[in-house]
Amino acid sequence: MQNFDAIVIGSGQGGNPLAKKMEEKGWKTALIEQRFLGGTCINDGCTPTKAMIACAKVAHTVFHSKHWGVHSHSMFVDLPFIVARKNNIVSEFRGGTQKGLASDKVTVFMGTASFTGNKTIKVTGFKGEEEILTAPHIFINTGTSPHIPSIPGLEEVPYLTSTTILDEITVPKELLILGGSYIALELGQMYQRLGSHVTVIETGSQLVSKEDTDVAAVIKKMLESEDMQIHTGAQATRVYRNGKKISIDITAGGGKDTLTGTHLLVATGRTPNTAALDLKNTRILTDEKGYIQVNDQLETTEPGIYALGDVKGGPQFTHISYNDHLIIYKNLFEKANVSTRNRQVPYCMFTDPQLGRIGITEKEALQEGIPFKVACLSMDKVARAIETGQTRGFMKALVHEHTNAILGAAIIGPEGGEIMSVLQMAMLGGITATQIREMVFAHPLYAESLNNLFMTLEKPAS
Numbered sequence: 216m217q218n219f220d221a222i223v224i225g226s227g228q229g230g231n232p233l234a235k236k237m238e239e240k241g242w243k244t245a246l247i248e249q250r251f252l253g254g255t256c257i258n259d260g261c262t263p264t265k266a267m268i269a270c271a272k273v274a275h276t277v278f279h280s281k282h283w284g285v286h287s288h289s290m291f292v293d294l295p296f297i298v299a300r301k302n303n304i305v306s307e308f309r310g311g312t313q314k315g316l317a318s319d320k321v322t323v324f325m326g327t328a329s330f331t332g333n334k335t336i337k338v339t340g341f342k343g344e345e346e347i348l349t350a351p352h353i354f355i356n357t358g359t360s361p362h363i364p365s366i367p368g369l370e371e372v373p374y375l376t377s378t379t380i381l382d383e384i385t386v387p388k389e390l391l392i393l394g395g396s397y398i399a400l401e402l403g404q405m406y407q408r409l410g411s412h413v414t415v416i417e418t419g420s421q422l423v424s425k426e427d428t429d430v431a432a433v434i435k436k437m438l439e440s441e442d443m444q445i446h447t448g449a450q451a452t453r454v455y456r457n458g459k460k461i462s463i464d465i466t467a468g469g470g471k472d473t474l475t476g477t478h479l480l481v482a483t484g485r486t487p488n489t490a491a492l493d494l495k496n497t498r499i500l501t502d503e504k505g506y507i508q509v510n511d512q513l514e515t516t517e518p519g520i521y522a523l524g525d526v527k528g529g530p531q532f533t534h535i536s537y538n539d540h541l542i543i544y545k546n547l548f549e550k551a552n553v554s555t556r557n558r559q560v561p562y563c564m565f566t567d568p569q570l571g572r573i574g575i576t577e578k579e580a581l582q583e584g585i586p587f588k589v590a591c592l593s594m595d596k597v598a599r600a601i602e603t604g605q606t607r608g609f610m611k612a613l614v615h616e617h618t619n620a621i622l623g624a625a626i627i628g629p630e631g632g633e634i635m636s637v638l639q640m641a642m643l644g645g646i647t648a649t650q651i652r653e654m655v656f657a658h659p660l661y662a663e664s665l666n667n668l669f670m671t672l673e674k675p676a677s
């Protein structure tokens with residue numbers, strides 16, 4: 216048995232910085248990882264997808280270059296090169312994580328962690344070798360994996376997930392995608408731009424179900440304008456091999472249809488990595504889906520054991536996992552009293568154009584009975600967007616009816632995530648819509664149009 220002051224399970228976006236900081240503070244810290252250092256974000260999530268999405272944008276720009284008066288006569292997509300470029304970036308980031316942990320002298324165990332008691336953990340290495348570790352403080356950062364829905368026949372066809380598809384070196388000719396949210400739309404548009412014919416099948420009545428209907432409608436229109444086929448309100452009832460292809464029977468709008476493609480990507484959400492942890496040997500409780508229950512300071516139902524990142528449920532983003540580690544660290548080492556309550560949750564869907572989001576939606580404001588007004592500006596009224604030839608999308612902000620405080624925003628447009636961050640900062644600092652309407656921005660930035668966005672509160676844009 217090896218004794219530590221702290222054990223971190225999972226090399227995720229919260230676990231790595233927390234392990235390093237605890238070691239720096241003199242706590243002897245172990246970190247256990249069963250796959251790759253760096254977790255989902257670096258190895259299967261943000262880094263590889265955003266690296267490949269950048270290539271798809273170049274392909275799209277070259278393919279449509281005549282809109283900018285530039286003619287390119289021959290172009291082809293070199294997917295093996297794109298995948299190799301992505302792998303190099305991933306390796307570099309993974310190597311950086313490894314170096315960082317080593318330089319801070321965190322003891323890394325490669326293997327799968329499971330609890331044998333409340334504060335004892337067994338690590339099973341890749342060759343079956345076992346180590347027992349114990350510590351008074353344990354931090355679970357084991358993340359999530361692709362959720363595979365139970366649809367008749369799905370297990371009999373060779374489906375792809377967001378992890379496996381990224382290593383395909385041939386562009387799928389016809390790509391069927393189950394799901395119509397972040398992963399489905401980012402990867403769907405990416406493969407469409409790289410040369411696939413993409414069909415999205417979403418059970419919900421709209422894409423990106425959490426967003427307002429006008430936001431979802433604009434995203435659907437934008438993707439359809441790139442020839443993606445989108446079926447919403449569609450229930451997949453059966454999946455089967457059809458010669459060399461895969462077919463899916465769907466019911467939608469009271470009718471039936473069969474969709475066929477060469478490949479199938481399942482992007483229907485994530486499931487928490489808690490099964491292997493053997494939590495039954497502890498007093499840690501999970502919810503019905505397996506997510507670990509925590510209080511607003513991220514402590515589980517077992518004192519001294521915390522959960523951070525996706526495995527605790529709630530918004531699943533890298534920056535939230537990172538912020539979780541700050542909450543835990545500050546409370547433990549700086550005697551702070553910070554929590555997840557009222558934390559800002561910004562996010563950006565990296566379609567092109569992007570969807571940048573912060574604060575509440577119109578749907579939520581109505582549910583909560585908050586008096587609000589809506590500022591809305593189409594991207595084809597934004598000078599910078601007209602100049603760069605990227606006029607799809609719109610800016611929308613919810614403003615408090617009486618105080619003019621900004622309650623939330625959705626920016627669909629070029630650099631939508633960056634523009635959203637300007638509003639996020641305003642929300643944090645209590646800067647009102649009136650102040651932004653009159654603020655001096657550099658011309659001609661996209662953000663400059665925040666002046667015009669808030670002018671629409673007095674006079675809607677024509």
Ligand SMILES: Cc1cc2nc3c(=O)[nH]c(=O)nc-3n(C[C@H](O)[C@H](O)[C@H](O)COP(=O)(O)OP(=O)(O)OC[C@H]3O[C@@H](n4cnc5c(N)ncnc54)[C@H](O)[C@@H]3O)c2cc1C
Nearest residue numbers: 225227228249254255256260328357358524525531532533
């Ligand atoms: C395709 C895709 C794209 C994404 N894009 C974005 C994006 O653009 N922006 C964004 O903010 N978020 C994005 N996300 C979400 C983001 O990746 C996660 O929210 C983020 O990685 C946080 O993860 P985490 O810290 O909870 O743990 P993770 O990064 O998931 O790490 C958990 C680690 O724990 C290990 N582990 C699990 N069980 C055990 C065990 N029993 N023993 C030892 N080790 C174990 C796993 O192998 C893994 O390495 C994306 C996700 C996906 C799948």
Ligand SMILES: NC(=O)c1ccc[n+]([C@@H]2O[C@H](COP(=O)([O-])OP(=O)(O)OC[C@H]3O[C@@H](n4cnc5c(N)ncnc54)[C@H](O)[C@@H]3O)[C@@H](O)[C@H]2O)c1
Nearest residue numbers: 364394395396397398416417418482483484531563564565
């Ligand atoms: N840019 C980003 O920040 C980014 C990018 C990718 C992923 N992520 C994170 O990863 C997580 C997972 O993303 P995701 O898109 O897989 O999941 P999600 O949970 O956001 O969406 C899953 C979608 O699949 C649909 N669905 C469920 N079962 C279905 C079925 N049988 N057939 C068809 N559709 C079905 C749901 O209605 C839902 O719209 C998200 O929570 C997100 O936070 C973030």
